Amino acid sequence: MARLYTSNVSIGYGERLIVKDLSVEIPDKKITTIIGPNGCGKSTLLKATTRIIPHQSGSVILDGENISKENTKKLAKKMAILPQTPEGAGGLTVGELVSYGRFPYQKGFGRLTKQDIEVIDWALEVTGIKDFKFRPVDALSGGQRQRVWIAMALAQETEIIFLDEPTTYLDMAHQLEVLELLQKLNAEQGRTIVMVLHDLNQAARFADYIIALKDGEIVKAGSCEEVMTPSVLRKVFQIDAEIGRDPRTNKPMCITYNLIKGEERNEEASIPAPIAAYANS
Structure with a gap:
């Protein structure tokens, strides 16, 4: 049994369910x-799994305990999350924002210890923003701000890190830097990394495991080879994809694709999602 899993979780806003009876x-x-079209529940699943939002039914279990009953500081020492659109950095310097990652470890008046400062400096170093430590976050570019938020998540020193589209606002080189950093943290420190990505080839290149969602339900979960197939991508994204091999990593990659049009697309769209998923499984 995995340390972290969901059991028949349903998540929604008001009466509208986004994720339905999902177990993973x-x-x-x-x-x-985690991959899938816009609005399929990727970010919602991340938020519920990290207790940012509640779930209507089911349970999220970490180390045998239901996270809804877990002490907040204790939970924050086990998992960190970088939201899709982080907010609340107005008036803070880079170093001050990253220091917030040390909150679960602070006692008394919340003063930073020598160890806290060392961890903060390490997080700034590995994300390439050490020179910005005393600069206001508001003065940075979008890509630089994204790296500050990632540094804050790293400073939390958790065993599990969730990231919702961590490459947003970054150019191709910085996207690769961030993903390679996460890969290094996983390989060298055994960190469990869970992230939402829109780029299918990045998802396949850096993932050991892919969860493909559509309409709040899992279409397929498994290795890159099991998920990055024409049939799965057809069900999830309604595209006719040509799959090949990355010449550098030998991982599957989407070489090109066409949008499915006409009667075939309309027929699939007219079938209720649970029936369509069952019929095409």
Whole structure:
């Protein structure tokens, strides 16, 4: 049994369910990516799994305990999350924002210890923003700000890190830097990484395990080879994909694709999601 898993979780806003009776295990000390079309429940699943939002039914279990009953500081020492659109950095310097990652370890008046400062400096170093430590976050570019938020998540020193589209606002080089950093943290420190990615080839290149969602339900979960197939991508994204091999990693990659049009697309769209998933499984 995995350390972290959901059991028949349903999540929604008001009366509208986004994720329905979803059960999934997150592999320990691996990189998991979640893919799927906009609005399918990727971010909602991340938020509920990290207790940012509540779930209507079911349970999220970490180390045998239901996270809804877990002490907040204790939980924050086990998992960190970088939201899709982090907010609340107005007036703070880079170093001050990253220091917030040390909150679960602070006692008394919340003063930073020598160990806290060392961890903060390490997080700034590995994310390439050490020179910005005393600069206001508001003065940075979008890509630089994204790296500050990632540094804050790293400073939390958790065994599990969730990231919702961590490459947003970054150019291609910085996207690769961030993903390679997460891969290094996984390989060298055994961190469990769970992230939402829109780029299918990045998801396949860096993931050990992929969860493909559509309409709040899992279409397929498994290895890159099991998920990055024309049939799965057809069900999830309604595209006709050509799958090949990355010449550098030998991982599957989407070489090109066409949008499915006409009667075939309309027929699939007219079938209720649970029936369509069952019929095409």
